[in-house]
Amino acid sequence: MARRKVIIGATPEEAARWQALVSKHGSPLLVFDRHVLRQQYEKLQAALPDVSLYYAIKALPHNDVLQTLDSLGAGFDVASSGELELLLSLKVSGRRTIHTHPIKRDKDIRDALRFGSTTFVVDNHDEMKKLVPYRSRIGVLLRVSFRSENAVVDLSRKFGCTESDVPALVQAAEQLGLHVKGLSFHVGSQCQSPDKHVEAIQCCHALMLQVNETARAPLATLDIGGGFPADYELKGFDIERFCAPIREALNDLPADWHLLAEPGRYLVAPAVTSITTVIGKAMRNGTPWYYLDDGVYGSYSGQIYDHTVYPLQVLKQGELTESVLTGPTCDSIDVIDEAVALPELEIGDLIIGHQMGAYTAATKTRFNLLPDAAFITIDQAVAAT
Numbered sequence: 068m069a070r071r072k073v074i075i076g077a078t079p080e081e082a083a084r085w086q087a088l089v090s091k092h093g094s095p096l097l098v099f100d101r102h103v104l105r106q107q108y109e110k111l112q113a114a115l116p117d118v119s120l121y122y123a124i125k126a127l128p129h130n131d132v133l134q135t136l137d138s139l140g141a142g143f144d145v146a147s148s149g150e151l152e153l154l155l156s157l158k159v160s161g162r163r164t165i166h167t168h169p170i171k172r173d174k175d176i177r178d179a180l181r182f183g184s185t186t187f188v189v190d191n192h193d194e195m196k197k198l199v200p201y202r203s204r205i206g207v208l209l210r211v212s213f214r215s216e217n218a219v220v221d222l223s224r225k226f227g228c229t230e231s232d233v234p235a236l237v238q239a240a241e242q243l244g245l246h247v248k249g250l251s252f253h254v255g256s257q258c259q260s261p262d263k264h265v266e267a268i269q270c271c272h273a274l275m276l277q278v279n280e281t282a283r284a285p286l287a288t289l290d291i292g293g294g295f296p297a298d299y300e301l302k303g304f305d306i307e308r309f310c311a312p313i314r315e316a317l318n319d320l321p322a323d324w325h326l327l328a329e330p331g332r333y334l335v336a337p338a339v340t341s342i343t344t345v346i347g348k349a350m351r352n353g354t355p356w357y358y359l360d361d362g363v364y365g366s367y368s369g370q371i372y373d374h375t376v377y378p379l380q381v382l383k384q385g386e387l388t389e390s391v392l393t394g395p396t397c398d399s400i401d402v403i404d405e406a407v408a409l410p411e412l413e414i415g416d417l418i419i420g421h422q423m424g425a426y427t428a429a430t431k432t433r434f435n436l437l438p439d440a441a442f443i444t445i446d447q448a449v450a451a452t
């Protein structure tokens with residue numbers, strides 16, 4: 068696990084802002100800032116100017132997030148009928164979606180088609196057969212697996228065909244009457260470097276050229292997936308620098324190929340801040356334990372499912388002591404950190420969790436039937452004017 072960044076203290080203005088939000092909306096809270104999301108989208112789009120961005124809804128499936136991205140002209144990567152329904156309720160056009168779940172039930176396909184989604188990802192022959200009844204209305208992206216040792220979450224173990232399977236699968240798709248538009252991959256979430264993206268782009272480039280020598284309709288779409296990282300260590304991550312080698316690899320592709328990406332984490336992680344309150348404290352074997360009103364069954368669920376260590380901030384200064392921070396449930400796994408250096412906290416003090424937009428609220432549970440963190444939306448750009 069990565070080391071946790073902890074910020075001790077806050078400016079009076081900063082502290083007053085968090086306190087005011089809790090006074091108004093209660094605790095625990097998840098505070099979504101539309102302005103930050105807009106900035107992230109614009110930075111990623113500037114770093115990958117020739118790539119159409121399809122937001123991976125699974126990272127944070129919230130109306131206000133989708134509306135903000137919709138207003139920027141983003142597309143959407145959907146993986147379930149529930150995600151499609153959310154888009155439908157916001158009147159987003161199905162034409163701006165791709166269905167990326169490689170394993171689908173017939174109902175998932177029919178729901179997607181009814182909504183107007185016509186691009187589907189597959190990675191094997193059995194999945195292709197499911198699409199045959201709808202073949203006149205759809206295009207297919209074939210997902211290729213690229214195992215990634217340097218990603219925090221390897222997404223190519225469960226999905227994706229091997230490189231060597233590609234020519235035969237394209238041929239099989241043609242025999243089934245399916246239109247293969249191109250290839251897709253996901254080199255893993257929270258990538259530590261762009262190397263795997265570059266390797267996968269180069270490999271798919273070669274595969275597509277090879278297949279196009281004999282294919283009935285040439286493959287001309289490449290979907291480079293997600294994996295763009297969040298700045299969990301608050302080191303001032305530079306997406307432009309991260310994407311430079313990716314851009315270079317994309318520049319080598321034929322100019323008329325259509326390029327897509329499915330970013331989730333990079334867009335939403337910094338747009339959401341968690342605010343929790345100390346609701347209890349105890350001294351156990353000489354170590355202070357602080358009990359918060361949110362934990363790993365709630366907004367901090369990504370510590371379990373997503374292997375993420377979120378940066379924290381306490382608003383006060385003081386002598387630091389190794390302390391334990393826990394969530395509110397009765398389960399002993401509900402510990403946010405076993406050894407975090409903190410000043411002495413009192414009941415009612417706030418703990419701020421930064422970079423908490425991706426795979427947090429999306430994976431929370433209702434264990435112990437404790438209340439969810441309220442999700443509120445702010446817009447710093449508007450507040451500042």
Ligand SMILES: Cc1ncc(COP(=O)(O)O)c(C=O)c1O
Pocket residue numbers: 123125126144167168222253255256257292293294295329330331332333425
């Ligand atoms: C198919 C697919 N696309 C996109 C994403 C988003 O990836 P990330 O959040 O790393 O950008 C995921 C994450 O699980 C995924 O499974």
